[in-house]
Amino acid sequence: xxxxxxxxxxxxxxxxxxxxxxxxxxxxxxxxxxxxxxxxxxxxxxxxxxxxxxxxxxxxxxxxxxxxxxxxxxxxxxxxxxxxxxxxxxxxxxxxxxxxxxxxxxxxxxxxxxxxxxxxxxxxxxxxxxxxx
Amino acid sequence: xxxxxxxxxxxxxxxxxxxxxxxxxxxxxxxxxxxxxxxxxxxxxxxxxxxxxxxxxxxxxxxxxxxxxxxxxxxxxxxxxxxxxxxxxxxxxxxxxxxxxxxxxxxxxxxxxxxxxxxxxxxxxxxxxxxxxxxxxxxxxxxxxxxxxxxxxxxxxxxxxxxxxxxxxxxxxxxxxxxxxxxxxxxxxxxxxxxxxxxxxxxxxxxxxxxxxxxxxxxxxxxxxxxxxxxxxxxxxxxxxxxxxxxxxxxxxxxxxxxxxxxxxxxxxxxxxxxxxxxxxxxxxxxxxxxxxxxxxxxxxxxxxxxxxxxxxxxxxxxxxxxxxxxxxxxxxxxxxxxxxxxxxxxxxxxxxxxxxxxxxxxxxxxxxxxxxxxxxxxxxxxxxxxxxxxxxxxxxxxxxxxxxxxxxxxxxxxxxxxxxxxxxxxxxxxxxxxxxxxxxxxxxxxxx
Numbered sequence: 001x002x003x004x005x006x007x008x009x010x011x012x013x014x015x016x017x018x019x020x021x022x023x024x025x026x027x028x029x030x031x032x033x034x035x036x037x038x039x040x041x042x043x044x045x046x047x048x049x050x051x052x053x054x055x056x057x058x059x060x061x062x063x064x065x066x067x068x069x070x071x072x073x074x075x076x077x078x079x080x081x082x083x084x085x086x087x088x089x090x091x092x093x094x095x096x097x098x099x100x101x102x103x104x105x106x107x108x109x110x111x112x113x114x115x116x117x118x119x120x121x122x123x124x125x126x127x128x129x130x131x132x133x
Numbered sequence: 134x135x136x137x138x139x140x141x142x143x144x145x146x147x148x149x150x151x152x153x154x155x156x157x158x159x160x161x162x163x164x165x166x167x168x169x170x171x172x173x174x175x176x177x178x179x180x181x182x183x184x185x186x187x188x189x190x191x192x193x194x195x196x197x198x199x200x201x202x203x204x205x206x207x208x209x210x211x212x213x214x215x216x217x218x219x220x221x222x223x224x225x226x227x228x229x230x231x232x233x234x235x236x237x238x239x240x241x242x243x244x245x246x247x248x249x250x251x252x253x254x255x256x257x258x259x260x261x262x263x264x265x266x267x268x269x270x271x272x273x274x275x276x277x278x279x280x281x282x283x284x285x286x287x288x289x290x291x292x293x294x295x296x297x298x299x300x301x302x303x304x305x306x307x308x309x310x311x312x313x314x315x316x317x318x319x320x321x322x323x324x325x326x327x328x329x330x331x332x333x334x335x336x337x338x339x340x341x342x343x344x345x346x347x348x349x350x351x352x353x354x355x356x357x358x359x360x361x362x363x364x365x366x367x368x369x370x371x372x373x374x375x376x377x378x379x380x381x382x383x384x385x386x387x388x389x390x391x392x393x394x395x396x397x398x399x400x401x402x403x404x405x406x407x408x409x410x411x412x413x414x415x416x417x418x419x420x421x422x423x424x425x426x427x428x429x430x431x432x433x434x435x436x437x438x439x440x441x442x443x444x445x446x447x448x449x450x451x452x453x454x455x456x457x458x459x460x461x462x463x464x465x466x467x468x469x470x471x472x473x474x475x476x477x478x479x480x481x482x483x484x485x486x487x488x489x490x491x492x493x494x495x496x497x498x499x500x501x502x503x504x505x506x507x508x509x510x511x512x513x514x515x516x517x518x519x520x521x522x523x524x525x526x527x528x529x530x531x532x533x534x535x536x537x538x539x540x541x542x543x544x545x546x547x548x549x550x551x552x553x554x555x556x557x558x559x560x561x562x563x564x565x566x567x568x569x570x571x572x573x574x575x576x577x578x579x580x581x582x
Binding site for chain 2: 013054058065103104105106107110113114130132133
């Protein structure tokens with residue numbers, strides 16, 4: 001998985017990366033699901049998600065808050081995620097997996113704006129984000 | 134900065150982290166702040182405001198900040214006293230804890246009382262009084278809640294569908310993280326007069342509860358962070374998480390109404406847990422909760438923005454990880470506490486002790502606020518690393534403290550060394566004249582989410 005947990009004073013700090021914005025958004029969604037024990041091998045359930053951010057960082061936070069909602073409140077377990085960044089920091093995407101009533105291994109209560117960093121380098125987009133546990 | 138910051142510390146406490154100090158400075162930059170940006174001795178890093186932060190804002194020129202209240206709106210602590218002696222309960226403590234663990238949902242997710250739309254609206258509007266109507270709390274219990282367990286001004290129209298969805302399924306649940314139910318023995322009495330007023334004596338059993346508004350509060354916080362970030366209110370934000378809206382703006386008024394709904398919900402959430410605790414004790418002991426003397430001493434809010442009159446001025450006082458502390462003589466106190474001051478509940482960590490304080494007259498210097506707990510000294514990540522390879526439950530059992538938890542991972546994050554020494558925290562509060570020690574409590578059994 002292209003993410004790692006950072007040593008941070010915060011509850012949970014993650015560094016996530018992808019080849020481009022779409023990949024970063026996808027990998028960030030899967031990283032949250034992985035941390036919470038909300039991954040599944042496959043599934044036929046899907047939900048469409050659309051968010052509009054004030055900038056790319058805001059779009060990432062809102063996208064991940066949607067992911068959290070579908071996992072923690074509605075019980076979606078993620079097999080895959082698709083994200084398509086649009087103009088004006090909009091993101092359209094799809095979360096794919098299966099529904100489950102089984103409990104999660106860990107809870108992430110919120111994705112925050114605190115210490116949020118986006119770093120762009122050739123062929124790689126990296127985000128560092130902090131979550132409340 | 135529009136004002137200076139003041140952090141209550143003492144040499145015995147560990148150094149305050151630079152991140153938390155920066156957050157105190159950030160709070161001091163917000164418009165309409167009155168007096169200094171304060172931090173209690175249990176201060177540690179938070180989101181936007183530091184945890185342990187207190188800041189008051191002018192109601193005309195000031196702001197209200199979701200980051201100054203926290204995600205878990207009206208997270209708080211309550212304490213039930215009893216006529217039971219710790220010595221007589223100890224032999225059956227394991228069974229009692231198991232019964233509490235079975236009766237009160239703990240850990241991730243919902244599985245609480247399921248509410249229809251009408252009842253949810255009533256809960257958010259009426260607060261703890263709703264439980265009296267339902268026969269779950271007694272009329273007399275309301276006196277022990279701050280503001281009688283109800284804040285005025287909740288408005289359903291300010292809540293998103295998601296917020297209501299999350300609130301309807303989680304009532305009466307403890308949650309995860311640092312939330313707990315703890316059975317304690319009163320170990321030491323420091324102030325006999327206040328102890329008598331609170332109904333405390335050495336050797337008796339008391340029960341503490343720590344929880345808040347669950348996913349409902351989180352959703353409201355997220356909703357209003359987004360809503361406020363969309364607007365420019367003409368002041369620079371040092372940190373997006375500290376976004377705030379003028380109290381007089383549409384966004385400020387709407388957040389206040391939504392926060393109030395969450396606060397009332399949290400009063401009901403803790404109230405349902407008090408009711409469940411009484412039922413479990415009744416079944417365990419074979420007599421009524423009244424015969425057991427299971428009276429609520431106090432229910433304290435410690436994540437809230439309260440509108441209080443200080444002198445002639447109406448202020449919006451943000452307390453994030455801080456407890457209201459009304460001193461002796463304050464007319465807002467119930468008659469039983471008016472001569473000694475408001476009980477201030479200060480839970481410690483799993484393995485050491487907790488305190489019940491009484492507010493002192495010096496609390497006027499802190500907008501009538503005191504600390505709320507021990508305060509973390511290690512991050513959850515560091516705590517987990519420290520717990521690796523250890524059997525924490527066995528270690529605590531060796532100290533005669535029984536622990537039941539929904540998640541082993543949570544227990545590792547909550548190891549005693551992850552927190553400051555609560556005794557030093559309360560000594561600092563006492564030294565500053567904000568509140569004084571009434572009783573020290575020692576843990577016998579703990580349920581963690």
